Amino acid sequence: MSSHPHNTPCELCSSRKFSLFSDLPEAQICNISDHKNLISHRKGQILYYEGTKPLGIFCINSGVVKIYKTASNGKEQIIHLAQRGDFLGYAALLGEENYSNSAMILEDAKICFVPKEVFINSLLHNPQFFRRVAKSLSHEIGVMEGKLTDATQKSIRERLAYVLLQLGNSYGVEGGGNQKIDLILSREEIAGIVGTATESVIRLLSEFKKDNLIELEGKKIIIKDRRGLARLSDFYA
Amino acid sequence: MSSHPHNTPCELCSSRKFSLFSDLPEAQICNISDHKNLISHRKGQILYYEGTKPLGIFCINSGVVKIYKTASNGKEQIIHLAQRGDFLGYAALLGEENYSNSAMILEDAKICFVPKEVFINSLLHNPQFFRRVAKSLSHEIGVMEGKLTDATQKSIRERLAYVLLQLGNSYGVEGGGNQKIDLILSREEIAGIVGTATESVIRLLSEFKKDNLIELEGKKIIIKDRRGLARLSDFYA
DNA sequence: AAAAAAAGGTGATATATATCATATAAATAA
DNA sequence: TTATTTATATGATATATATCACCTTTTTTT
Numbered sequence: 001m002s003s004h005p006h007n008t009p010c011e012l013c014s015s016r017k018f019s020l021f022s023d024l025p026e027a028q029i030c031n032i033s034d035h036k037n038l039i040s041h042r043k044g045q046i047l048y049y050e051g052t053k054p055l056g057i058f059c060i061n062s063g064v065v066k067i068y069k070t071a072s073n074g075k076e077q078i079i080h081l082a083q084r085g086d087f088l089g090y091a092a093l094l095g096e097e098n099y100s101n102s103a104m105i106l107e108d109a110k111i112c113f114v115p116k117e118v119f120i121n122s123l124l125h126n127p128q129f130f131r132r133v134a135k136s137l138s139h140e141i142g143v144m145e146g147k148l149t150d151a152t153q154k155s156i157r158e159r160l161a162y163v164l165l166q167l168g169n170s171y172g173v174e175g176g177g178n179q180k181i182d183l184i185l186s187r188e189e190i191a192g193i194v195g196t197a198t199e200s201v202i203r204l205l206s207e208f209k210k211d212n213l214i215e216l217e218g219k220k221i222i223i224k225d226r227r228g229l230a231r232l233s234d235f236y237a
Numbered sequence: 238m239s240s241h242p243h244n245t246p247c248e249l250c251s252s253r254k255f256s257l258f259s260d261l262p263e264a265q266i267c268n269i270s271d272h273k274n275l276i277s278h279r280k281g282q283i284l285y286y287e288g289t290k291p292l293g294i295f296c297i298n299s300g301v302v303k304i305y306k307t308a309s310n311g312k313e314q315i316i317h318l319a320q321r322g323d324f325l326g327y328a329a330l331l332g333e334e335n336y337s338n339s340a341m342i343l344e345d346a347k348i349c350f351v352p353k354e355v356f357i358n359s360l361l362h363n364p365q366f367f368r369r370v371a372k373s374l375s376h377e378i379g380v381m382e383g384k385l386t387d388a389t390q391k392s393i394r395e396r397l398a399y400v401l402l403q404l405g406n407s408y409g410v411e412g413g414g415n416q417k418i419d420l421i422l423s424r425e426e427i428a429g430i431v432g433t434a435t436e437s438v439i440r441l442l443s444e445f446k447k448d449n450l451i452e453l454e455g456k457k458i459i460i461k462d463r464r465g466l467a468r469l470s471d472f473y474a
Numbered sequence: 475a476a477a478a479a480a481a482g483g484t485g486a487t488a489t490a491t492a493t494c495a496t497a498t499a500a501a502t503a504a
Numbered sequence: 505t506t507a508t509t510t511a512t513a514t515g516a517t518a519t520a521t522a523t524c525a526c527c528t529t530t531t532t533t534t
Contacts, residue, residue, distance in 0.1 A: 069382055071390035072471050079382050094368070095375030100382050124364045130371070131331070131361070137374040138332030144381035145306055145316050145337050151388040152432025153308035156521065187482065195389025197522055202483060234309050393491065424512065434492055439513060 009033040010112075015061045018085025020132055028122050028129070035118040040110050047103035047111065048089065054099055056115040058088040063109020064171075064183060068192060069101050078192040080143075081106065081183075083170070091137060093119065107183065154234060156196045160204050161233035163193050164214065168223045178215070179223040186219075244275040245298075247349075252298045255322025257369055265359050265366070272355040277347050284340035284348065285326065291336055293352040295325040300346020301420060305429060306338045315429040317380075318343065318420075320407070328374060330356065344420070391471060393433045397441050398470035400430050401451065405460045415452070416460040423456075 010033035016022055021029065038061065041047065047058060050069060065082040079101055082088055092099045093116055123130040150159060164181070171183040185193075191201045205221070208214045213229050215222040223229065247270035253259055258266065275298065278284065284295060287306060302319045316338055319325055329336045330353055360367040387396060401418070408420040422430075428438045442458070445451045450466050452459040460466065 069386045071386050073390055075390055077386040077389055079385070091375040091378045093375075094371045095379060096372055097376065097379060100379035124368070127361045127364070127367070130364070130367055134331045134367070134371050134374060135333055137371060137378065138328040138330075139334065141328045141374065141377050141381065142332060142334060142337035144378065144385060148316070148381060148385050148388055148432075149306045149308050149314040151385055152314055153310055153312055186480095195385075198481090199483085199523080200521060203521090206483080423510095435511090436493080436513085437491060440491090443513080 007038040010036065013061065013112075015059075015084045019059055020087055020129070020136060021059070023132075024122070024126070024129055028126060032114055032118055032122060036112045036114050038110060038112050040108070041105045042108055043105050045105045047105065048099050050100065050102045051098050054089045054092040054116070056113050057090045057093055057119050058103075059112045059114065060084055060086045060088065061110040061112060063105060063111070064107040065103050065109060065111075066106045066189065066192075067101050067103050076189075076192040077195055078189065081170070081193075087133075087136070090119070090133065091140070094133075094137070106185070106189075151195055156194060156200055157204055157207075158232065158234045159194045160190070160196070160201060161208070161213075161229045163190065164208075164221065164223060165226065165229050165233060167221075168226070172223070179226070180217070181221045181223065184219045246270040247273065250298065250349075252296075252321045256296055257324055257366075257373060258296070260369075261359070261363070261366055265363060269351055269355055269359060273349045273351050275347060275349050277345070278342045279345055280342050282342045284342065285336050287337060287339045288335050291326045291329040291353070293350050294327045294330055294356050295340075296349045296351065297321055297323045297325065298347040298349060300342060300348070301344040302340050302346060302348075303343045303426065303429075304338050304340050313426075313429040314432055315426065318407070318430075324370075324373070327356070327370065328377070331370075331374070343422075343426075388432055393431060393437055394441055394444075394469065395471045396431045396433070397427070397438060398445070398450075398466045400427065401445075401458065401460060402463065402466050402470060404458075405463070409460070416463070417454070418458045418460065421456045 010016060010021065010029045011026070016029075021032070024032075036059075041063065047065060048054070060082055062084055065086075065088065066078050067080050067082055067088070068076045068078045070076055082103075088103055088111075089099065123133060150162070154162075167181045167183065167185075168179045171181050172179040173182045187201050187205070188198045190205075191198045194201065205214065205216070208229075209216060211228070213223070213225045213232070215224055247253060247258065247266045248263070253266075258269070261269075273296075278300065284302060285291070297319055299321055302323075302325065303315050304317050304319055304325070305313045305315045307313055319340075325340055325348075326336065360370060387399070391399075404418045404420065404422075405416045408418050409416040410419045424438050424442070425435045427442075428435045431438065442451065442453065445466075446453055448465070450460070450462045450469070452461055
């Protein structure tokens, strides 16, 4: 019987079913569990910086992490928001490159760290797992292609509307026929997701509010008219 | 001894050393060679369309292929230009998704097709090869993150200057202290790479020419001042 | 609680670039 | 060759959005 010095063992981890570890055989889960390290992080903390060398992967147990790049003008482009079950840093690890982005905690998080060798060994000893990871990498490429195309071909208004819909999908809480985005983001961060200036986000949000598409409740945004936003976003699905 | 019905066997393929197949063991190379299919393609032909199902991977022996997405406004966003040694379609295959982009021949090409099962089997039977492929996928993600950040944070002028430098790196032929981009691209295609309107590319190229950064020789662009373009592109390296 | 800092908000303004129109040049077809 | 289509070029114009300035509100620090 293996010992599990670092809090909850992976075998019992509630976020595992959302992760790439979900259908790993028991033996390998235990092995990873033995070598992992669970750390609590507070909002604002940096998990890793762009340009530094990855020493393992992170697996999010709870909380939200923003993955971003700092452009030459100093602004942040947020690549995506990661949450429960998401892996971080495995692309850099597998790419044998330094981190291509930085990661900062957006909502207090518990995150496991799995050292490089342990992770790589699981891949090499379990082709099905490796394939699952490759599938995830591949999927990510398609997502990025879409983001690039949107960035060059859509207006800021369209992109903001679309970002709100996505945030609703990921962090939405239904209530009163509306959907509240249950995640605190500054206007600057929303601008970083959309890829625009903070003032533009503020102005457009006011406009959306005036047009009864959204409502502002403190820092949180409530989506009142999903179809309206979808129409605005030029996203028909 | 295995038979090689489809032209040059991979063992003797001159473009292999540039590809992910470069350090595959002899036995596996031969196996792939037995199942591959070499096809010649003319400029303008479509290799595959976005949204269709991948049945294998393509390996470019010669020629140039543009990989692009068609935006909702009908414009093409060119994701990248692929050339000798590049693999196409393996992300969709590994992602178990339909193609996220389309591929069109830009310069007459010879391209091998390797059926899905043959490719997947080589991966599963050779973890080192799998790792190499995963490395390539991972690298691609980092590249896309950079492109996204550039698209949202840099001006068209900066991006065009940078694209010209890149085209020079990939397709440049030195001569008379200058560098000729030896690839025929329409202004519309350059616009598709940069992510802008055709007229903007035409105007900016005229400007660059006036500023003695480039020269136009028929359809081809000659780079006269790399440092000048680098300065303009906000890319210091 | 007071002070300081950070975030949110709004107006004024500048400007890069998209769009539309039209002309010329080049490539392709008849 | 001539005709037709396509690509390149340039001007005029509109406009979305970045930038700057300033104010208010909220949050954090002391």
